[in-house]
Amino acid sequence: MKDMATSTACLRSGCLALAAFVSMAGQAAQSAAEQLITLRNGVTLRGVYIEIPTLNENSFSVGADGGIRTPSIWSIDDGLRRTYVHRRGMVNNEPVEVPDLSLRMEFPQPVPAGANEVGSLGQILGVTPLNEYGRRQMSVRGTDGSPTIIYQGLTELTSRYAKLEALKSDSPMRLDMRVATDSIDTPSLQRIFGKLLDQDDPDARLEEVRFFIEAERYGDALHELQAILRKFPEQQELKPQLTALVERHAMQLFDQAQLRRASGQPSLAKAILEKFPLARVSRVTRLRVEDELGQIQKLETQRDETVANLRKLVGDLAPADRDALAKIVDEIDQHLSPNTLNRLSDFIRLGGNDAIPVQQRVALAIAGWMLGSGSGEQNLVIVISQVEVRDLVAQYLAHPDPKVRSVLMENLKVLEGASAEAIAKMLPLLPPPLASDQAVAIYGGQGDSAEAATKRSFHVPMDAVPDDSVLGMYHIGPDQQSFEAAQAADPMAVPEAAYLVQLPPEYDPLRQYPCIVALHAAGAPAETQLNWWAGVPTDRFLSPVDTSNASTESVRRDDASMPPSSDASSDPQVAPLKQSMRLGHAAQNGFIVVTPRWTRSGQQDYEYTMREHDAVLRSVRGAMRRFSIDSDRVFIGGHGAGGAAAWDIALSHPDIWAGMIAIGAEPRKTLLHYDANAVYVPTYIVMGEKDGRPLKRNGAVYDDYMSYQHDAMVVMYRGRGKEFFYEESKRIYDWMMTPEHARGKFPQEIDVVSMRQGDRFFWWLEWDESLPDTVINPILWEEATRIKAAKVSATIGANNEIRVSQAPATAFTIWLSPQMPLDFGTQLAVRYRGQRRDFRFTGEFQTMLDDVRVRADRKRPFWGRVTIP
Template sequence: MSNHPTVIVLAGLLIGVIGSVDSVHAEQLITLRNGLTLRGVYIERSTLDENSFSVGADGGIQTPKIWAVDDGLRRTYIHRRGMVNNEPVDIPDLGLHIEFPQPVSEGGDEVGSIGRILGVSSLNEYGRRQLTVRGTDGSPTILHQGLTELTSRYARLEGLKAEKSIRLDMRVATESIDTPSLLRIFKKRMDQTDPNERLEAVRFFMEAERFGDAHRELQVILKQFPEQEELRPQLTALVERQAMQLIEQAQLRRESGQPELAEAILKQFPLGRVGRVTRLRVQDELTEITKLRTQRDETVAQLRKLVSGLPQADQAALTPIVDEIDEHLSANTLNRLSDFIRLGKIETTPARQRVALAIAGWILGSGSGEQNLMLTTSLIEVRDLVQQFLAHPDEAARARILDQLKRLEATRADYIAKLLPLIPPAMASAQAVTIHRSEDAATDDRPFILPINAVPDEHVQGMYHVGPNQDDFYAAAAAAPFAIPDAAYVVQLPPEYDPLREYPCIVALHAAGASAETQLNWWSGVASKQFLAPEESNASADGDAETTQPSVPDHVRLGRAAQNGFIVVAPRWTRGGQQSYEYTMREHDAVLRSLRSAMRRFSIDSDRVFIGGHGAGGGAAWDIALSHPDIWSGMIAIGAEPQKTLHHYNANAVYMPVYIVMGDKDGRPLKRNGAIYDDYMTYQHDAMVVMYRGRGKEFFYEESERIFEWMKTAEHRRPRFPESIEVKSMREGDRFFWWLEWQDSLPATVIDPILWDEAERIVAAQVSSTIGANNEIRISQAPSNAFTVWLSPDMPLDFGDQITVRYRNRRSNFQFGGEIDTLLEDARTRADRKRPFWGKVSIP
C-alpha cells in the first residue's frame, strides 16, 4: 500500500473531524535482496520445524536466523542474512482498526485444520457469515464466523458461539470484501445521524486506497450534513487520487506492451476534474506514446527514401524487407533500428551503408553495426531458411535446408544466434504456414499469424487450445498409461499480443480433479462479458443469413496476467480421476512438452518462464522446478504438500527463486513439513514461505498481486550458465542440468516414484561438474558412465580455443569450426531461441 501525499493530507484533514488517532511506529519496512519490500512486524526464529522431536523444540539453544514478518494477514518467513538487504525502517502502523462486538466463542476446541472450502456466504449487516468446509469424514461442516476487526489490509473473522462452538481466528484480505457488504456493515455499526462516525467509513476507504468508494461516501455525507461544507474540497483531492491510479494503470499497460490500451485510458481521462499537475502528467504520457509512433513513421519514411535512391535492382531486392519492416515496426521493435535512427540521416555516409544498417538491425538487433549491403541482403535469405528449418517436420527436408544455408555468405553461427530471438515463433511464421499449408492461419484476420494447430477459443479473446481436450487427454492416458503424452494445454495471451515482442510466461498447473482452464481464471482473471461486446453476427440489412460473418469472441480476461503482460500456459497433466501428484516422468513430460510446444507457437521469453500451481499442481510445480532448474526463473507452490523427491532436492533449489504459500490451518504445516521449509532458510536460497493466518486449503488469490511483483523483479530472470553444477538426481528422467546430460542412469541410483515406499534405500545421487581453468570442464560425480556436455559461448569458455572435457581418466576434446548443425537442431528441439548450444562433446 502506497503512502501517497494526497492520502496523508486527506487523512490529516479528516482526523480533525473524526478524532485523534495514535501514530505508533509498530511496523517496519523490510527491503529484500530480490527486490521486494515487506511491511509488518518481524519476529526472530531459529527454526520453522515445530515437530516435537526437532532440534530446538526440546529447549536447546539455537541462533535466530529466520525472520517471520507478520502484517496481520499473513506471516512471511525469510532467512535474515540471505534475504534482507538492509536494516528495517520503522513506519507507522495501520491508521485505522475498527472493532466489531460479536458473540465470539470463548470455549470449545481450537481449530487445528480446515478442510477444502465448499462454499461461503456474504457478510451480512452484522458482519457475520457461514463458511462451509469439508469435514474429517468428508461431509460438509458449517463454521459460523463474525467480523471482529477491520483494517485497510485485513479483516479478522472469529468463530461465533453455536451449538458446537469452535475457536478460530481467520484473516482475509480486506480487498476481497466487496463494497456493498462493507457499506451494509458500516450502516449497521455506525450511527447514521452522527457525521463523525460516518466519516470513519470515508477514512477507512481512503486508507484502503479505494478512493472511488471514499468519494461516493463523502458525497452522501455532505448531502445529508450540509454543515460539513469545509470537507467539500476533499472531493477534488479524492478525484485527484483516483486520477493518479488511472495514470499508474496506463503506465503499467504501456510497459506491458499495451500502448493502445494505455492511450485509450489516458484519452478518456476526466481532465476537467483534476488539477494542472495531473493534467500535465496525462499529457506527458500521451506525448510519450505519440513520440514513439511518430519516430516509427519517420524511420520507415527515411528508409524508403534511401532505398528509392538505389539502383533498380537493389530496390526490387529490398522492397519486400522494407515492406516487412513497415508492417511490423512498432514500439516493441523500434529499438532494433537504433543504429539506423542514430546514423540514418548523416548525409556523408553512403546510402547503401545506411540501408544496410537498418536491415541488419531488423534481422540481428541493435548494435550489429553491419554496413555491407550485399551481406545484409544475404542475411534475409539466411533468416528465411532458418525459419523453414525450425518449422519443417521432415528430417530430409531439414537436411536440404541446412545444405542451402551452408552455401550462403551470411551463414555464420554468431549471426544465427542473434537472429533467433528476433524471429517469430517457429510455428507462427509465414514459412510454417507454407510448409504446413495451413489455410486457417493464412486467412485469419488477426494482426498476427495464427500458430499452427492452435485453435482460438470461441468466446474468450486471446485464449487458445492446443492438443487434445480434457476428455481426449484422459482417454489417451487410460489407453496408454506409460506412453509419453501429447502436448495438450490452453493459453491466454495478454492484450495487444505481438509475436515480435518477448513476453514473460507462467506455466500454471491445476489442482487434482480440476481442469487446466481453472488456472487461466486464477492468473488471468475469470472471462467476463465485454462492456461493449462485438456483434455476434453482421447480417446484411435484408437479413440474408449467408452473409453473416463468423462470430467474434465477446469475453475478455482482465486479471493480473493481462495487466502485467504475461502469457499463461496451463498444461493438461493429470490422468482421469487422479487425486494427487505422483512424481512420475509421465507428468513431467506432459508439462515440459506443453511448454516447448507453446514456445514454438507463442513469443515466450525463455529467460522469464515461471512455474506455479495449486494443491497437487503446486506439488508438481515444485518437483518439476527442482528436477529441471535450468528452465525456470522461479517457482510458486500454493497449498502444496512436499513428498518423495522434495525431501531430497533442496540442493537444486539454490539455483532458483522459490515462493511457497499455504494456510496455517492446513493440517499444522510447520509441524508436518517445517523441516523441509527449514532447508530453504539458508544464505544461499532466494526463498519466501508465506503462511496465511487461520486459513486452510485454499487458492489464496489475495497473494497474486505480490506474486506478480515478485516475478517482475530484475533479480528473477534465468541466471547465466553456472560455472559449477552441484545438484541431486533420483529418477531416470532427471538427467539434464544446464550443460550436462547423461544417457542412462546407473540402476542403483534411480527410484521408481510409484514404488517409492517399497524402495530398499532412498538416497539422492550427487551430480558435480565444474568449468575450470585452461578451457576445461571436469565431471567429478554423476550417476552414469556416459555423458554429453553441451557448449555455448555464453559459458565461461574460450570458443576460439580447444575445449577439453574430463571424466575420471577419460578425456574428449572439442574445437569449434563455425558449424551451425548443432545450433539449429538444438534451437528446434528445445525451442529455446535465446540460449541455443553451439556444440557438444560426448564421453566416451
C-alpha cells in the same frame, strides 16, 4: 457531536472518531510501529518482524529437540499473513520503521469463550457474502467428508485485513481467520457500515471515507463523500476534499496507463490517457499525463518517420537491390512498433546522415531489424544474403520433414551471410517458429482465416485453436477428456502435449513476454488456473469515468477463495465487449499464461513420475514454439497437487525456470531431498496456518530453504486452510516482475542431485541413462530399500577445461555455448576421470538449429557438443 469544522479537520488529519458501537483499538496497539523490510530479490515487505531459530514445530525431528539455535529466520507479520525469510540471505538492509495502520475498527460479535481452537480446516465448499451484521456462513468438508457449517463474524477490520472469528453455536470453537480487505466487495462493506454506523451522523459517515482512503479505494471514498454532501448539504466545508480524492483516484488511473505501456500495451495506455479527466486534476497531474501521452505519440511519429526514411533510401538503390529488399521493407513497415523500434536504433541515429553512403544506411536498418541493435553490419551484399538466411532458418525450425530440413541446411551452408554468430542473433528476434510466415506456407495456413489475418499482425500458430468466447485464449492438443482417455489406453506412452494459453492484450509476436506455467490441482480443469492467474473472463471492460457520478459497483468479491472477475481497476463505469476478456494481473503485467493438462483420470495427488514431467515440459516447449515467450522469464506454479508438481519439476529441471510458486503444496518424495537444487531456483511457498499444522508436518523441509544461498519466501495465512489464496496473486506478480527474478546465467559449477531416470539434464551437462542403483521408481517409493540422492558435480575450470567430477552415469554429453564461461575461439577439453575429449568450434550451425528445434529455447542455443566416452 463534533461541529463541521472539526469533522473537516479530522478528515484531513486522519483522526475521525468512531461511533459508539465501533471502538478504536487500544493506544498501545496504535503506537506499535511496523517495518519496511527490503529483500535482496527486490521485494519489499511490511509488517512487524521477530527473529526465530526454526520453522520446524515437530519436536520429534532432528534439530527440533530444544537445543540452542541462533535465530536466523525473520517472521514478518502484517496481520493477514506471516512471511518467513532467511535473515542474512534475504534481507538487504536494516528495517525502516513506518507507522502502523491508523484505522482499526472492532465489532462486537457473540464469540464463544473457552472453546477449543480449530487445529485444521478442511476444503472450503462455499462461503456466503457478509451480511449487514458482518456475519457469514462458511461450509467446509468435515473429517468424514460431509459438509460442516461454521458461522463467522467480523470482529476487526483494517485497510489490510478483516478478522473473522467463529461465532457461538452448538459446537463452539475458536477460529481466528484473516482475509484481505480488498477481497471484500464494496456493497458488502456498505451494508456493514450502513448497519453499524449511524448514517445520520456525518462524523460516523466520514469514518467510511477515511477507511476507503487508507485502503487506497479512492473511487469508493469519493462516492461516499459525495453521498455525504448530498445528505448534509450544509456541510460544504468538505467540498475541497473531493478534489484531493479525485486527484488520488486519477493517479491510480495514470499508474495503470504506465503499467500497460511498460507491459507492451501502448494502445490501451494511450486510450486511458486520452480519456483522462484532465479538467478535474491538478496542473502537475495534467502535465504528467500530457508528458506520458507525448512519449507515446513521439514513438508513433518516430516509427512513421523511420519507415518513410527507409523507403526513401531503398528507392535510391539499384533495381536489383530494391527488389531483393522489397519484402523485408514491407515487413518492417507492418511490424515496426514501440515494441520493436529499438532494433532500428542505429538507423534512427545515422539514417539521416548524408555523409554515409545510402547502401550502408539501408544495411544498418535491415541488419538491425534481423540481428538487433548494435549489429553494426553495413555491407549491403551481406545483409541481402542474410535476408535469405533468415527465411531458410525459419523454414528449418518449422518444417516437420527431416529430408526437407536436410536440403534446407545444404542451401544455408553455401550462403555468404550464413554464420553461427549471425544466426544466433537472428533466433530471438524471429517470430515463434510455428507462427511464422514460413510455417503458414509449410502447413497451409491451418487455423488462420483471411478475415482473422486482416484483424491482427500475426498468424494463429499451427494447431492452436482460438477460443470462441475469450479474447486471446487458445486451445492446443486434446481436451481434458481426450487427454485422460489416451493415457488410460496406453499408460506407458509419452502423453501428447495438451494445454491452454492466455495471451495479454495487444500481443505482439515480435515482443518477448514473461510466462507463468500454471498447474491445476488434481481433479480440477486447466481453466481454473487461467482464472487464477489471468482473471475470470468478463464481458465488460473497466474504463476511465466521469468522477462526478456518485454511483458505485466494485469488482471486488467478499469470498477470498474465489477469483475476482477483474483486477484492472476499481473504476465503476464499464464498457461492453464483443468478446469476453481476462483483465487480471497477467493482462496488466503483460504475462502469457500456459496451463498444461497433466493428470490422468481419477488422479488424486501428484505422483512424481516422468509421465507428469513430460506432460508439462512438452506443453512448455510447444507453447514456446507457438507464442513469443521470453525463455529467461518462465515461471512455474500451481495449487495443491499442481503446486507439488510445480515444485518438483522446478527442482528437477532448474535450468529452465526463473522461479517457482507452490500454493497449498505438500512436499513428499524427491522434494525431501532436492533442496540442493533449490539454490538455483527462486522459491515462493504459500500455505494456510490451519492446513493441518504445516510447520509441524513440513517445517524441516522449509528450514532447508532458510539458508544464505536460497532465494526463498514462505508465506503462511493466518487462520486459513487449504485454499487458493487469490489475495496473494498481486504480491506474486510483484515478486516475478523484479529484475532479480530471471533465469540465471550458465553456472560455472554444477552441484545438484538426481534420484530419477528422467532427472539427467542440468544446464550443459546431460547423460542418457542413470545407473540402476542411483534411481528410484516414484511409484515404488515406499518399497525402496535405500533412499538417497545421487550427487552431480561438474565444473568449468581454468585452461578452457570442463571436468565432470561426479554423476550417476558413465557416459555424458557436454553441451557448449559461447554464453558459458569459455573461450570459444580456442580448443576446449572435457575430462571425466581418466578420459578426455577435445572440441574446437568450426563454425557449423546445424547443432544450434537442431537444439532450438528440440528445446525451443531461441535465446540460449547450444553451438556444439562433446560426448564422453
